[in-house]
Amino acid sequence: MHSHILPKNLPRFADKFGYGDFIHLQHREDGAADMMKGDTFFRTIQPNCWDEDLRIEEYKQFDTQVQVVCTIPVMFSYWAKPQDCLDLSMFLNDHLAQLVEEKPKEYVALGTVPMQDADCAIKELQRLKAMGVPGIQIGSNINDLNLDEERFFPIFKACEELDLAIMIHPWNMMGMESMRKYWLPWLVGMPAETSRAACSLIFGGVLERLPNLRVCFSHAGGSFFGTLGRIEHGFNCRPDLVAIDNPHNPRNYVGKFWVDCITHDAKALQYILDHQGSKRVCLGSDYPFPLGDLEIGKFIEDGDFDAQTVEDIFCNSTLEWLQLDKERYF
Numbered sequence: 001m002h003s004h005i006l007p008k009n010l011p012r013f014a015d016k017f018g019y020g021d022f023i024h025l026q027h028r029e030d031g032a033a034d035m036m037k038g039d040t041f042f043r044t045i046q047p048n049c050w051d052e053d054l055r056i057e058e059y060k061q062f063d064t065q066v067q068v069v070c071t072i073p074v075m076f077s078y079w080a081k082p083q084d085c086l087d088l089s090m091f092l093n094d095h096l097a098q099l100v101e102e103k104p105k106e107y108v109a110l111g112t113v114p115m116q117d118a119d120c121a122i123k124e125l126q127r128l129k130a131m132g133v134p135g136i137q138i139g140s141n142i143n144d145l146n147l148d149e150e151r152f153f154p155i156f157k158a159c160e161e162l163d164l165a166i167m168i169h170p171w172n173m174m175g176m177e178s179m180r181k182y183w184l185p186w187l188v189g190m191p192a193e194t195s196r197a198a199c200s201l202i203f204g205g206v207l208e209r210l211p212n213l214r215v216c217f218s219h220a221g222g223s224f225f226g227t228l229g230r231i232e233h234g235f236n237c238r239p240d241l242v243a244i245d246n247p248h249n250p251r252n253y254v255g256k257f258w259v260d261c262i263t264h265d266a267k268a269l270q271y272i273l274d275h276q277g278s279k280r281v282c283l284g285s286d287y288p289f290p291l292g293d294l295e296i297g298k299f300i301e302d303g304d305f306d307a308q309t310v311e312d313i314f315c316n317s318t319l320e321w322l323q324l325d326k327e328r329y330f
């Protein structure tokens, strides 16, 4: 689970809607493509970002058959007018659903929805459900609002009712402006963003109110587990600041949500497993981006984990999180 894909060609949404720095692709002669945010260069992507057959070949090298794919967070476009973001989301979701229809043994899709507007988001959730998509990917914040804001609750409630899973991906990183050097938004901001999302959903009582909501946090929960002792201590020593919306200890929620295994470090993964149990840790790759685990689980195979733990991480946890039937992939 946790890999990113785009359609090879994106419409010029800025021209279609008449405003905004919507992402578009400029394909180059060397086969790569530049992602452009308006007129600003964002990043270069390679054909394995859109070529579904090439992706299957590259995954095969690591004995991995199935990819759970979702869009690249910069495509979320939560800043756009809700109806336009819905249009864009539908375009991306149609591409994902079609991919799964064509290659059902190799691909599972997570959709995207306009989180800035609950009505539009729920409309698309219902459509995704009807298309057989098992879940969605959302950002760690929505236009800088935290996920416990009451305006997002109907969306989470609809996900629980429709039995759709949620993957939370860091993006729009806090402190971006003040730490441009050394790739700090990705190395420092992203783990903090994921912990921000986890703490918001816990302290805001969202996970308490929706016990059947199946949430998975990217990058092994970011900095959440590394600072869990501090988070719990803060809850205990200053309940007047921390426990205002949910009286329960944050540790109660550990093992109830899922995380991926992208730690690049067997010892760090063991620490996560000690908290979460192997049934709540999924094999993530973040493929095809360089910060991901591009040898897909090799550090786990090389590590000192028992066979059941490895099997849980490599397939059982993701199957349970997305409520998928293992037989479907034989």
Ligand SMILES: [Zn+2]
Pocket: 002, 004, 169, 218, 286
């Ligand atoms: Zn990712």
